[in-house]
Amino acid sequence: MGFNIYDELPAPVSKYHGTEKQVLAEIFLQHAQGGVLPVTPWYDASKSLAREFPEQLGCLDDPAILGRVFQMIDDNHDGILDQDEFVNGIHELLHPTTQEAKTLRARIAKAVLPAVENDFAHVKSVAIIGAGVAGLQVARRLMEIGISCTIFEKSENVGGCWQKNYADFGLQVPKELFEFPDFPYPDDFKCDLFPTGPEVQSYIELYAKTFKLYDIAQFKTTVVDLQPSGGQRGWTVVFEKEKQRSSKAFDYLVVATGMYSWPPHMPVARDASKFKGQILHSCTFTDRKVASGKKVVVVGGGKSAVDNAVSAAKEGSQTTLVCRSWHWPVPRYLLNLVPFKYATYSRFGHWFLHPHHGEGATATWLHGTCAPVKWLWWRAVELMFRGQFQIPSSMIPEEGVETDLFSGGQILNYDFRDMLSSGKIQQICGAIDKFTETGVVLVDGKELDADLVIYGTGFAKNYDIFDKVIQKKLNIQKDGLYLYRNVIPPQVPDVAFVGCEVSTFNNILTQGLQALWLQKILSGQMRLPKPGSMEKVIQKEQAWKRTWMPPASSRASLYQLHMTKYHDMLVQDIGAQRFRKMPNCFGELFMPYTARDFADLFPKASK
Incomplete structure (x- = not known):
């Protein structure tokens, strides 16, 4: 047997x-x-x-x-x-x-780990790596239950990627879809409906000041090594500040370094050393005047690449966007009338997605029976998007919109569309083969003159602060790091990843719920399953994602529009009601979910 x-x-x-x-x-x-x-x-x-x-x-x-x-x-x-x-x-x-x-x-x-245990009564101190929206929310939740927290941040301020980013960056969603669940925008906080990057940064700073999170943060401090405590529970954090290396022991570790941190992914083509112009990554293209009067080539098909092309075209003499494949743009208003959130942030819109592996027998049967209806729905959505963005046939994505949203979904205004139409931006489906002194040569032999090349190609993941042996225990795959609830590695004790191994269309809310979920675990109000049971859940999710999601290096972290299901799981784990709008059945089905639907799970901010 x-x-x-x-x-x-x-x-x-x-x-x-x-x-x-x-x-x-x-x-x-x-x-x-x-x-x-x-x-x-x-x-x-x-x-x-x-x-x-x-x-x-x-x-x-x-x-x-x-x-x-x-x-x-x-x-x-x-x-x-x-x-x-x-x-x-x-x-x-x-x-x-x-x-x-x-x-x-x-x-x-440096590589000896203690046995994985499910009792966290020993946790009195926690090291949090990263002072972005994830790290700040973790600190807030853990300080509520009397745990001493220290935030290590390599930059000089809170905010993570919102401190400084590419030119003209900002939220691609309205502000109610990027809001701390325990700290809504104050009435006197002035910002656009779609806040700019500096406005978002001001909001994050206000959160940190309100809850005195600056007091527990060590800025300009780089974590260089994370060491187990010699076979005992806990971690020793080795960090460097002002060229001085120090270490400190903690009972628990939270990695909150974000989905878009470091290092930049730059697939620079050969002969780049011959190029007499400038080569940048989107994260270093922070001032669009750098492109003034120049011929610019932008590489990539995601949101940052499109934004970079628009910014460069406002200053440059010629801008060309080069990418291997195109992605479906999502308009801010469907048919220029209905805010997109009603289709993408509601349970009604969520039902049309590929069914989650955790659905029951009845829901699975219903999804299968209605598959033709769902297919027609998405083809109609594509026709609507094509019409609104005037997408030429040469730019139709290979993947259907219901799948593409999980690898390259981007919510855009009409700047890119209008600049394409006017000729201010040229688009080419292809890739750079090599650089020349005065430009680039594409794989099909076409030559493009360029003074500036910008790679809007995202970021890679790096786990080198962990020992190589521990990285093997994390079981990092080609398509990312699979974790229990995208937070807990089953075979590495006393560590959680918050915000850096999950991506949804409402990351600030997702990270807030993850922080609350972790608080319940460390306070003993809920218990983790045993490692074997967590592995079983992970393998089911891994198999589910690999059957239909595009094979991206970040696939393990992707939930995107499936955030409704992911939030349901976190909320149910802590023993709360997942249907947050009931008894309003109409609202539960058709109204978009926002952070305010979860506000009663969090303590209210003092005025």
Whole structure:
């Protein structure tokens, strides 16, 4: 008979007896072949060592570390271990006296994790990396329950990507769709209906000042390493400020570095060194006057690339947008009358999406039965978008709008459309093959003159603040980092990712609900499932996304318009009602959800 692979196995019980050296001798004899231990049996012996000495050697399942240990204890360097080499060598590693053993032991300690536990009563201090809207909301929620928080922020202010971004950046949604659930825009706060970047930054700063979050933030501080606490629970944060390196221990760690942080993704074509012009990423194109009088080529098909092209065209002499494929634009007002939020932020609009894997049998049957109706609905939506944006046939996206919204959805005004129509912006579907001194050559051989090339190609993910062995335990995939509820890694204890591994069309609300969800866990008001159960949920979500979402490097984090379902799951987990508008059945079905629908879950801000 088999067994349930998601069931938790009992903690291993030592089957060895005697002194430490006697235990090591038993392990050697168990795995030795002909009185010696070649490389292959050494791998099996290392697993026994990791089980027997978890706090000291718990990461001996990593090949790189295994190789270094073998090299150290193989005294005569013959590629096999005899009993004396094994016993004395491992004993030296457990109680190092030589510099080599001390160095290797310190390296191992950086990757040894304690067992995953579901009790967080020990958490009295939390390190939060990032002072954007996610990190600030986490700090606010945890401080409410008496947990001491320290925010580490590499820049000089709160706000994350809203502090400074590409030229003319701002919200692509109206302000009621970007609002802290516990801190609505004050009546005397002046901003546009679609706030500019500086207006959003002012709102975030006001939030931080109101709740005294500046007091717990360390600015201009870069986190350079995150180390487990030597097999014990908690983390040691190694950080650098004013060229001085320091470290501090915490009971829990929250990574809140955002979806669009660092490093920039710049697939620069060959021969870039020959180019006599300037090459920028969208995050460094902060002043459109840089493009004044220049011939500009913008690379990319997402929101930032389109915005960069519009900004450059306002100043430059010629602007060309080059991308491999186009994405469907979403108008701010459907048919120039109805705000788009009624279709995209309501349960009615959500029902037309690809069904979530967590739907019940009745809902699944209904989705299948109505599939032709849903298909016709989206084709009608595409016709509407084509008409409103006057999309030429050469720019029709390959993916249907119901799928494309999960990889390149962008809410636009008509600036880009009008500039295309007037000829101020040229569009080319293709890619840059190489640079020349005076421009670029596309893969089809077409040459474009350029003085300035801007890559609006997004950002890559980087997890190098974690040890390489821990990164393997995070199980990072080609399509991203899959987590339980997009927050918790099942195999790495005492760490949560808030805001940086999930993307919706209302990120500030999503991150607020994640912060509340985490508060309930750390306060003991709700409990996480066991690691095996979390893995089961993750694998279901992974399979669901991979059956229909485009194969993007960020697919693990994408919820986008499925935010309704994601918010439902978070709210249900904490024991609250997911139907926030009831008993108003009409409103529940057709009215858009905003942060104010969840306000009663959060304490009200004091005036």
